[in-house]
Amino acid sequence: MQDAKSVQPTEIDMAPPQPEEAILRAAAFCFSDRGFSATSVDEVARHMGYTKGRIYHYFRSKGELFIATASFGLDRLVEEVHAAMQVEGTAQQRLAAMSHAHVLTQIRDLPFHRVLLQGVTMVMRGSTTPDERELLDKLLARQRAYEGIFRAVIREGVEQGDFRPGNLTLITKTLLLSLNGACFWYSEREDQSPEDLSMIADHLVGQALFGLGERC
Amino acid sequence: MQDAKSVQPTEIDMAPPQPEEAILRAAAFCFSDRGFSATSVDEVARHMGYTKGRIYHYFRSKGELFIATASFGLDRLVEEVHAAMQVEGTAQQRLAAMSHAHVLTQIRDLPFHRVLLQGVTMVMRGSTTPDERELLDKLLARQRAYEGIFRAVIREGVEQGDFRPGNLTLITKTLLLSLNGACFWYSEREDQSPEDLSMIADHLVGQALFGLGERC
């Protein structure tokens, strides 16, 4: 019927066409649920209704799978926040837009972002191959760069008198931690309409930005 | 020389007199460093220069050890914050004192509090004996109660017009998460004099309380 070949399936449809992404989703679910060490590769495979062979066909090790999963989450954040920071306005307004995008992106694909936070740093001490080590370093560098985007905008806001001055690193880290709240306490319960989610995001952004001492 | 028996060794001296506490400290270090699942009981024992036998003499399982470790941290928080909330003054002043105590207590025994946060909830899904389950439930209940103390004071502050109103649960969770920042990014580097620590605590408390919209 449809010419399946002509339409490169770029985005997420009902069934993920790329096996890689299906694996990543299963991995995100399991890793975020039980942690890296407590999750077995067999478990991830079973969660998709497949077996280990499939995973090791696409990923070289459990560690690589973990890093790829976290990386996937970070990709989404970078995309969305980069888009959001293009809005015109004061540093404060841009920071608000970025924060909003950050929270909404996180909530949309919560498992990935839980994995990303789950101590990419802590979880994989030692016991990593050089290959994994390299991937991990790249991921950490990108994470720092992501944080740097926020820091730059905050600095601008401080210089423009929108925010009160202070230790920029501490300010940034505290802001982002507040924004990450959903990763810690959010659980998809009954209702949770898109409006609810937006409300939660509004609240988080509001309290986090208030913490910067905006427009007082 | 000294009559060792007459002086019940209540507090932490150079060498912890209670084997339980020595074990808890080693466990806190290891668990916070590599996570629950990735830490073996042998590792904890080696970290003290002892062997597994010692640990299993005092704790019935690895899970119980983990819960006891987290519990120990929570005990300290409850003690200190209860003391701090006795200060006279507005709700805002009491909350500030409590927050300060919270942060300083955390930094003083960081490994314990990292364990406490390390997803007491997430880390131990399934695979727990009924005994462990019961201990875990008690711990979680106490954790909720601890959060409740903060919520009560915040509510009071809102009623007195010190803080802007909003979803009390979200406000409380965001406040505490901000205060917990040190558990995520603090690393004991070179200097770190008591003054530095106090400065960090001041900053965290300041930004977190500002987020409540105090005295605007």
Next chain:
DNA sequence: TTGACATTATACTGAGCAGTATGCAACGAA
């Protein structure tokens, strides 16, 4: 001195798991 109990080490067992080897089916190209 003896016996009961507390404390710790050592040795062992069984289970779970990461990673590998191999086989097999489907598919496209020659």
Next chain:
DNA sequence: TTCGTTGCATACTGCTCAGTATAATGTCAA
């Protein structure tokens, strides 16, 4: 049709680890 290649499943291996059994040592009381 045949052959190579991709995409998986199945079976196996070696290791790590929680928990246990046992023994050795110390301590205190009678």
